[in-house]
Amino acid sequence: MRHPIVKSAEDRMNKSIEKISEELRKIRTGRASPAILEEIKVDYYGAPTPINQLATIKVEERSLIIQPWDKSVLSSIEKAIFASDIGLTPMNDGNVIRLVFPTPTTEQRQKWVKKAKEIAEQGKIAIRNIRRDVLKELKQLEDDGKISEDDAKRLEKEIQDLTDKKIEEIDKLFEKKEKEIMEV
Known part of the structure; x- marks a missing residue:
């Protein structure tokens, strides 16, 4: 069973990814949408x-x-x-x-890809900020004696693995959007 602190981090990260996905969906691709x-x-x-x-x-x-x-x-x-x-x-x-929807120029496509990349970067920053906050919480729990050092280390690794997985998800969302923009 997952520790509540990891579950909470995952929920917050998922919300960030939903927001990024929504923002990316709004970027024009040259296709009628x-x-x-x-x-x-x-x-x-x-x-x-x-x-x-x-x-x-x-x-x-x-x-x-x-x-x-x-x-x-x-x-x-x-x-x-x-x-x-x-x-x-x-x-x-x-x-x-x-x-x-007119056929976009190469310059317009590059501008849209750049905007998509910025949105993806903002998402990665949000995920890393969540990781930072959760690790701070973990450290506080350890300092207060509420969890052992071994548990803290194990949870830190879980949080890092979760962070890596979520950043990979954002990369995939960006790659998909970039492909959509460039293939019209």
Whole structure:
């Protein structure tokens, strides 16, 4: 059975990895992806509402088709997309909004990879900070006589192994994203 301190560290590390995964998903790849719209909120009767709660979003080749269930919200969706920083121009034909994803230049791809790398590095820093905090807790438990020196050493090794495993997970997430960005 795992020691509670190791379990707690693992839970915190998993939350960090989920956040990194989410951040990486939002980075453009040149492919049409509904994930790019997740952060955009539309003013719908005074309430900021995500686009996916107001419309059907379909992927067609290199574009997204946004078809609102209520046509009166079409211009609000268009305004919200214009106001966002996704770098795409919505085309409103009165029924649907079309977002066309142009083929990215090599320079744009490199910029996206660089951003993905920065996000991955932030994730690794977060994991290492969790390790540092947990090792400090362990040292305190040992100093207070609540765990033996042998147990402290064993738990330190478990924490280090866990840290290595989580950093490897982040590396894999980054490699996957880099491949996605570069292969369009």
